[in-house]
Amino acid sequence: MSEHAHRLTVPKLVPEVPGGTTLAVARVALLALTVAFAVATVAGFEPSFRTQAIVYLFGMVALNLPHGGFEHFNNLRRRTVTFQVRYLGLYLTAIAGFIALLFVAPIAGLTLAIGVAVAKGGYGDLHVMEVTFGADHLQSEFQRTLAALVRGGAVMAVPIFFFPETFHTFSAMMVDMFEPGGLAPVSQYFDLTRWLVGGGFGALVVAHLALGYVRASGTGSYVADAAETLLLVGYFAVVPVVIAVGLYFPLWYSTRQVARTTAIDAEPTGSTTGEGVLAILDSDDTRLVALGAWGVLIAGSVATFGLAALLWTLAPQPLGGAGIPVGLVAFWSIFISIIALPHVVVGSWYDRDRGIWYVP
Ligand SMILES: CC1=C(/C=C/C(C)=C/C=C/C(C)=C/C=O)C(C)(C)CCC1
Numbered sequence: 001m002s003e004h005a006h007r008l009t010v011p012k013l014v015p016e017v018p019g020g021t022t023l024a025v026a027r028v029a030l031l032a033l034t035v036a037f038a039v040a041t042v043a044g045f046e047p048s049f050r051t052q053a054i055v056y057l058f059g060m061v062a063l064n065l066p067h068g069g070f071e072h073f074n075n076l077r078r079r080t081v082t083f084q085v086r087y088l089g090l091y092l093t094a095i096a097g098f099i100a101l102l103f104v105a106p107i108a109g110l111t112l113a114i115g116v117a118v119a120k121g122g123y124g125d126l127h128v129m130e131v132t133f134g135a136d137h138l139q140s141e142f143q144r145t146l147a148a149l150v151r152g153g154a155v156m157a158v159p160i161f162f163f164p165e166t167f168h169t170f171s172a173m174m175v176d177m178f179e180p181g182g183l184a185p186v187s188q189y190f191d192l193t194r195w196l197v198g199g200g201f202g203a204l205v206v207a208h209l210a211l212g213y214v215r216a217s218g219t220g221s222y223v224a225d226a227a228e229t230l231l232l233v234g235y236f237a238v239v240p241v242v243i244a245v246g247l248y249f250p251l252w253y254s255t256r257q258v259a260r261t262t263a264i265d266a267e268p269t270g271s272t273t274g275e276g277v278l279a280i281l282d283s284d285d286t287r288l289v290a291l292g293a294w295g296v297l298i299a300g301s302v303a304t305f306g307l308a309a310l311l312w313t314l315a316p317q318p319l320g321g322a323g324i325p326v327g328l329v330a331f332w333s334i335f336i337s338i339i340a341l342p343h344v345v346v347g348s349w350y351d352r353d354r355g356i357w358y359v360p
Pocket residue numbers: 113114116117120166167168170171241242245249329330333334336337340
């Protein structure tokens with residue numbers, strides 16, 4: 001055992017890997033927020049729901065949405081027209097299916113929204129690890145799944161345990177958007193599920209850390225993974241949930257995807273020279289490329305806000321019975337999960353060669 005421990009190296013805040021500085025930005029940001037809120041909590045300070053909602057909306061809309069647009073842009077360029085049409089078709093089908101589920105069974109819809117956040121955070125992070133500081137300590141598909149579940153699970157399971165009331169209030173609001181009072185029949189189980197989710201998640205963290213330790217080969221990937229995993233758990237245990245989730249996506253998820261994108265310089269497989277209207281993105285004239293990118297992002301922006309307007313019109317209570325800005329947190333969380341579901345499913349299962357987290 002001691003010989004094994006001897007082989008473990010200290011993780012670097014700025015790893016000497018491609019994208020290392022960007023990784024450091026995310027680490028420092030989450031660490032600083034964790035320390036700040038730990039101090040605030042000890043001092044008895046707790047931000048109001050209104051303040052939390054404003055921070056969430058700023059983080060998710062102003063900071064994070066543009067990166068989502070970039071991910072689609074990146075997925076669709078240098079593809080055949082057939083691929084682009086199929087991608088769009090699958091995308092719209094998944095969106096329609098999710099919206100239908102929310103109307104028919106809002107609690108199942110909320111569960112799916114939570115699942116999407118976990119899958120996006122978890123699998124996104126796993127791929128970042130693989131391409132930056134490495135994942136030599138993850139030697140089986142089981143371990144990779146465990147790593148994704150632990151990193152993504154931290155985003156929802158840890159707040160369920162540490163901020164049960166806030167979690168319950170916002171969950172009820174999200175269900176109320178489609179069926180007022182719809183969460184009431186299951187609310188009595190929240191005390192029990194809190195412990196089940198907390199205990200289950202804790203067991204997964206221990207399993208992930210223990211297995212990784214046993215399989216670690218001394219490259220430092222285990223220590224970096226363990227330190228980041230514990231940072232995520234600490235962050236979500238201390239920072240009030242609405243602020244925590246609202247800043248996690250821009251400051252951690254998207255920032256680290258930028259590190260991954262910059263770390264991979266090979267042109268992905270499945271690329272062709274651009275086809276259809278997107279061919280402009282492969283022009284030799286950089287001004288045309290910039291104009292083309294602007295056009296694609298405008299089209300994406302119109303589609304996104306068009307869908308938000310549709311959801312707002314269809315939902316009986318788009319703000320879940322709350323006011324602005326608090327109700328907007330419920331609306332935006334449901335909306336962003338709807339558009340993220342096909343992003344996760346279509347962009348990684350259907351699009352295996354180049355999906356959103358593809359690592360050549
Ligand atoms: C249930 C619940 C929440 C859910 C948030 C969700 C489901 C966010 C999804 C984000 C996604 C999918 C982002 C993708 O980029 C809140 C607001 C934290 C408040 C506490 C209760």
